[in-house]
Amino acid sequence: MSIEPPKWHDVGPVLRREQGKFPAWFREHMDELISISRSLRKERELAMYGDEESGIPPEELYTRVDAEYALNSAKMVLSLVEKLLKETGS
Numbered sequence: 154m155s156i157e158p159p160k161w162h163d164v165g166p167v168l169r170r171e172q173g174k175f176p177a178w179f180r181e182h183m184d185e186l187i188s189i190s191r192s193l194r195k196e197r198e199l200a201m202y203g204d205e206e207s208g209i210p211p212e213e214l215y216t217r218v219d220a221e222y223a224l225n226s227a228k229m230v231l232s233l234v235e236k237l238l239k240e241t242g243s
Contacts, residue, residue, distance in 0.1 A: 154241070163194035179237055186233070189226045196223070 154174045159167050165187035172183050196219075203210040237243075 161194075162197055163190050165190040165194075175237070176240065179233060182233055186230060189230060193223060193226065 154171070156167065156171050156174065158164070168183060168187055168190070172180050175183070199214055200211050200223075203212075203214060
């Protein structure tokens with residue numbers, strides 16, 4: 154897509170700015186992709202290190218439901234990106 158990957162974890166703003174470069178079917182999912190990016194970015198530090206202020210480890214902060222949401226979101230993003238890569242020949 155000729156888009157320079159950002160040096161930060163939330164790619165949502167880049168997707169929004171560059172959405173015109175993507176096919177219409179991919180743009181239909183853009184709001185969801187941006188939301189997932191923001192959500193997973195926001196949880197990244199807590200999921201890796203826990204709540205350092207209160208000393209609560211990650212495994213006590215998250216439930217199976219949280220893990221399933223993250224996994225299902227990642228799978229959806231992966232399937233869309235794989236389709237995009239096949240379509241663009243990348």
